[in-house]
Every structure is written in structure tokens, then in C-alpha cells.
Amino acid sequence: MSNKVDTNFTTQVKAILNKLYGRSVLKDSLLEQAIEFYEQQTVQQHKLDKLSQRIKELSHQKDDADAKRQIEKLERNYRDLKQESKLESSDRYNYLYTVCKDILELTEGNNFAETIRKSAQVLGTIQLLCPTEGKRVPEANERNKPFYKAVLTLRLLDQLYIDQVIAVKDGHVKSVIGDITGEDYKLMQEKTPEIYAEFVEKVQIPVMMASLLQDIGHFHPDAQRIVRGEDGTQDPHRTLPVEERKQLLQINYRETIRFLIEGIGAPMYVGNSKADREKFNIAEHKKLVFIKHLLKNAIAPKQGIGNLLKVPQIYASIILSTKPSYNYKLLPKVYQALNKNAEKGACSQVVVDTLRTITGDFPQGFGVTFIPQDSDGRHGEHYEYAIVNQLYPNNPEHPKCRTATRGLTFIGRGQDIEIVDDISLYNTQTAKKFAALSKDRLNEILEKLASNYQERKKLDLLPRCWNAGEYFGMKNHQKLWVKSS
Incomplete structure (x- = not known):
């Protein structure tokens, strides 16, 4: 496996991951910009307060020429500081806006079907770039989760509108696209491009x-003091006590809104038309209010539009979990947790069911093991590997996959296959039947599929799934979404 060069698509996905939550010496990712904003915020406010206080003190002597000059200078300094802050916010807004456009470039096709395919490719690529075991799992998942979640949210928005569920009832969405039907929504890009x-x-x-x-x-x-402890030595991914968790949620909401309003805000109008400026500012203010509305409603969404953020947030926090309890083999059980959240009233069951229609039980990029069948439908005496590569399965329990092996040999261009219960080793009954094979035969299969003896020792003789990350590390194995021959 010497060829570690990525396809252009994988390179683009990695670039966006870095732009969002990456860490580098340049400190220019969205995350690093937020951290810098939080650090500077106190200092900046202190300077502004000091200037305001001094102007107030001198205003009692404004008849004095010297005091008047000082006030003018202080007011100029105050305006300069505010302007500097506004320019920094504008830069952050433009950065975030550009990243959103980059995401759309990768996920949106020329029609609805192409958008679904491209979105599956992004989600699968992110999943396959994440390690599934070892110390790096929490850190990598934390970094990759926002991008993953944003793509899920876009596709959930689509399906909720197509089904005429929650998004339709939101005033802002309706003001933009009116009363179009679900079918017209799917064709909006082609039929009504404006x-x-x-x-x-x-x-x-x-x-x-x-x-x-x-x-x-x-x-x-303030949040990091809870997450890492007062002395900064605690594991940031540990499970927090209930009270600390509540505190963290409050701080997160308060400071997310602060970063949105003060750290990003609305973009500045460029141009000389007063009428256009006013129109621009009104439109941008509406967008800002909509974002705040979404964030606020995601805390306790009930049946409202906050579910658009909340349900993908819960889904992504399990699929790309940062907790020590992370277990790759259990990822297809994600909807058990989501259904429990819906039962407790933490989110809407309708929206959970809608997301399940899109993703199915098996996340994109998940490694599935299955028993091949011959042309007469007879089961073979070995298993093969496949990778989930399509959204909208016919049945949530039957993932649509691309085969990664044929005759126990890894291949670069497999076939698309629907893995139903009676050939899926994730299905307990199928696994029990297949377990009748001798240990020697199972070892023989494993020997062909595992790259070395050490790896073989760690693998189950009868694997319910497989970790496809190493396979995906090869450029010619990254084309799981190209039409199969």
C-alpha cells in the first residue's frame, strides 16, 4: 500500500476539514478564529470601557480647550477600535461564507439525484478519513464532526421540505421560496434557477x-475550564457530571451567540447606492436573525425547526463520537439512541424518522461484511467486504454498498450491491448460520483479507463489520462513488 496520494475530491474534503476545525501555526481556521476572538474580547472591551470612562470624566470640562482636544482624540480612538473590530468581524464572515460555498460546491449537483450522490461521497469520505481505534479517535472526530453535520443538515432540510413537514412552517424559509410543493422543490434548481x-x-x-x-x-x-478542569489536565473528552454538563451547555449557547453576533455579524455593504445599502442591510439582518433563531430553537426544539440542527447533532455525536465509549461496531445502532431522545422529548420523532430515511442504519463509509451468492442464489462458503456508498436505502436495515473484495482479493472498482439480511453478517441470525464453518476455514479467509499477522490477531474470526480506512488510503480505492461497471 505504497500509493498514499489522494484523489482531487478527497483532497478538497481534507482542505475544508482544515479550514473549519484544523489547527496550524497560521491559526486561521474557523475554530482558531473563534478562540482568538474569545481571547481578545475581554481586552478589547476593557479598552473601550476605559475610553468611555475617560470621555465621561472629561465631558464635565468641555469648555476647557485642552479637555476638548483630549475628548476628540479619545473619541477618534474609540471609533478606530470599533472600526477595527468591525473589519475583523467582516473578515471572519467572508471566511465562513467562502467555506460554506466550498461545501456547496462539493455537495450540490446539477439535479437532486446528483446532489444526493455527491453528499453521500462527502459523508463517506469524512467517515473513512476518521480513525476507528486508538488515541486519535476523539480528536479526529471532534475536528471532522462540524463538516459532517452541516452536510447532513442540508439533506435533512431538503427531505423535510419534500415531505412538507417542519421547514415549510418556518416563516423565513417560506418568505424565500413561497408555497412550492415537495416535487417542485426537487426540481427548483432546474425549473426556477432564480x-x-x-x-x-x-x-x-x-x-x-x-x-x-x-x-x-x-x-x-469558561467552557474549557469545565472541559479540561481548572488546572487544564483533565481529559477533555471524558463524561462530565450532570451539573457541569448543564453549565457547559449554557456557556456554549451564550458564547456561540456572542461569536455569531459580535465575532461574525453581518457582512459590510460595498458600493455607493444608499437604496442598495439599505436593501442589503435588511436582507443580511434577516439572515442573521434566522441563524440565531435556529441556534436558539435547537436547544429545546420540540416539534419546531430547531430539529433541523438538533437531530443531525445527536446523529453526528454518535457516528463521530469523541467519548471513550466509542465503538465502531455499534454505529449501525445509532437510531436506537435517536429514538430514545425523541421518546424523552429532546427532539422530534418525525425528524428522526426522516433522517433515517436518508441515511439508513449504516452510516456512509461503514465497512460491511457479507456472504456472496452465486447466480442460483446459493450462499458461498466465505465472506467479502463492502463499503456503504449511497444514501436513501430501500430499507434502512439494508445498506447500499460498493464491494471492496472479490474472491477474497481487494479490488479498486467493485459492484454496487444491496446487502439484505440473509447475506449480511451484521444480522445476528445470518452470522449464527455462517458460524458453522470450521475455525480453520475462517482463519484461512482472514489470512487472505488481513494485511499482516498482527492485524489478524486483533480481528474477529467472524467479523460483523470491517474498518475500511486503510483500504481507502489508496488513491484507486477512493472512487467508491464513480458509476460501477
């Missing part, structure tokens, strides 16, 4: 921004 362009700017991008910013407040110093 409405689609408005929809992208006024709905999709704000929804993405809300999703990407949803947990940014966790990186405020």
Missing part, C-alpha cells in the same frame, strides 16, 4: 453557518 439562487443565499448558507457554529462556544475559556 428562486434556487435566493434559496442558496438566504436559506442553505445560513443553515450551514448555524450548523458549523453550533458548538463553537465550547472553546470559550
Whole structure:
């Protein structure tokens, strides 16, 4: 496996991951910009307060020429500081906006079917880039989760509108696209491109921004003191006591909103038309209010539009979990946890069911093991590997996959296959039947599929699933979404 060069698509996905939650010496990712904003905020406010106080003190002597000059200078300094702050916010807004456009470039096709395919490719690529065992899992999942969640949120928005569920009832969404039907929504890009362009700017991008910013407040110093402990030595991914968890949620919401309003805000109008400026400012203010509305409603969404953020947030926190209890083999049980959340009233069951229609039980990029069948439908005496590569399965329990092996040999261009219960080793009954094979035969199969003896020792003789990360590390194995021959 010497060829570690990525396809262009994988390179683009990695670039966006770095732009969002990456860490580098340049400190220019969205996360690092937020951390810097939180650090500077206190200092900046202190300077402004000091200037205000001094202006107030001198205002009693404004008849004095010297005091008047000092006031003018202080007011100029105050305006300069505010302007500097506004320019920094504008830069952050433009950065976030550009990243959202980059995401749309990767996920949106020329029609609805192409958008679904490209979105599956992004979700699968992110999953396959994440380690599934070892110390790096929590850190990698924390970094990759916002992008993953934003894509899920876009696709959930689509399906909720197609089904005429929650999104339709939101005033902002309705003001942009009116009363179009679910079918017309699917064809909006082709039939009404001018409405689609408005929809992208006024709905999709704000929804993405809300999703990407949803947990940014966790990186405020007050939140980090809870997460890492007062002395900074605690494991940031440990399970917190209930009271600390409540505190963290409050801080996260407060500081996420602060970063949204003060750290990003609305973009500045460029141009000389007063009428256009006013129109621009009103439109941007509406978008900002919509983002805030989404974030606020995601805390306790009940049956409302807050579910658009909340349900993907819970889903992504399990699929890309940062907890020590993370277990790759249990990822297809994700909807058990989501259904429990819905039962407790933490989110809407309708929205959970809608997301399950899109993703199925098996996340994109998950490694599935199955028993091949011959042309007469007889089961073979060995198993093969496949990778989940399509959204919208016919049955949530039957993932649509691309085969990764044939005759126990890894291949670069497999076939698309639906893995139903009686050939899926994830299905307990099928696994029990297949377990009748001798240990020697199972060892023989494993020997062909595992790259070395050490790896073989760690693998189950009868694997319910497999970790496809190493396979995906080869460029010619990264084309799981290209039409199979």
C-alpha cells in the first residue's frame, strides 16, 4: 500500500476539514478564529470601557480647550477600535461564507439525484478519513464532526421540505421560496434557477453557518475550564457530571451567540447606492436573525425547526463520537439512541424518522461484511467486504454498498450491491448460520483479507463489520462513488 496520494475530491474534503476545525501555526481556521476572538474580547472591551470612562470624566470640562482636544482624540480612538473590530468581524464572515460555498460546491449537483450522490461521497469520505481505534479517535472526530453535520443538515432540510413537514412552517424559509410543493422543490434548481439562487443565499448558507457554529462556544475559556478542569489536565473528552454538563451547555449557547453576533455579524455593504445599502442591510439582518433563531430553537426544539440542527447533532455525536465509549461496531445502532431522545422529548420523532430515511442504519463509509451468492442464489462458503456508498436505502436495515473484495482479493472498482439480511453478517441470525464453518476455514479467509499477522490477531474470526480506512488510503480505492461497471 505504497500509493498514499489522494484523489482531487478527497483532497478538497481534507482542505475544508482544515479550514473549519484544523489547527496550524497560521491559526486561521474557523475554530482558531473563534478562540482568538474569545481571547481578545475581554481586552478589547476593557479598552473601550476605559475610553468611555475617560470621555465621561472629561465631558464635565468641555469648555476647557485642552479637555476638548483630549475628548476628540479619545473619541477618534474609540471609533478606530470599533472600526477595527468591525473589519475583523467582516473578515471572519467572508471566511465562513467562502467555506460554506466550498461545501456547496462539493455537495450540490446539477439535479437532486446528483446532489444526493455527491453528499453521500462527502459523508463517506469524512467517515473513512476518521480513525476507528486508538488515541486519535476523539480528536479526529471532534475536528471532522462540524463538516459532517452541516452536510447532513442540508439533506435533512431538503427531505423535510419534500415531505412538507417542519421547514415549510418556518416563516423565513417560506418568505424565500413561497408555497412550492415537495416535487417542485426537487426540481427548483432546474425549473426556477432564480428562486434556487435566493434559496442558496438566504436559506442553505445560513443553515450551514448555524450548523458549523453550533458548538463553537465550547472553546470559550469558561467552557474549557469545565472541559479540561481548572488546572487544564483533565481529559477533555471524558463524561462530565450532570451539573457541569448543564453549565457547559449554557456557556456554549451564550458564547456561540456572542461569536455569531459580535465575532461574525453581518457582512459590510460595498458600493455607493444608499437604496442598495439599505436593501442589503435588511436582507443580511434577516439572515442573521434566522441563524440565531435556529441556534436558539435547537436547544429545546420540540416539534419546531430547531430539529433541523438538533437531530443531525445527536446523529453526528454518535457516528463521530469523541467519548471513550466509542465503538465502531455499534454505529449501525445509532437510531436506537435517536429514538430514545425523541421518546424523552429532546427532539422530534418525525425528524428522526426522516433522517433515517436518508441515511439508513449504516452510516456512509461503514465497512460491511457479507456472504456472496452465486447466480442460483446459493450462499458461498466465505465472506467479502463492502463499503456503504449511497444514501436513501430501500430499507434502512439494508445498506447500499460498493464491494471492496472479490474472491477474497481487494479490488479498486467493485459492484454496487444491496446487502439484505440473509447475506449480511451484521444480522445476528445470518452470522449464527455462517458460524458453522470450521475455525480453520475462517482463519484461512482472514489470512487472505488481513494485511499482516498482527492485524489478524486483533480481528474477529467472524467479523460483523470491517474498518475500511486503510483500504481507502489508496488513491484507486477512493472512487467508491464513480458509476460501477
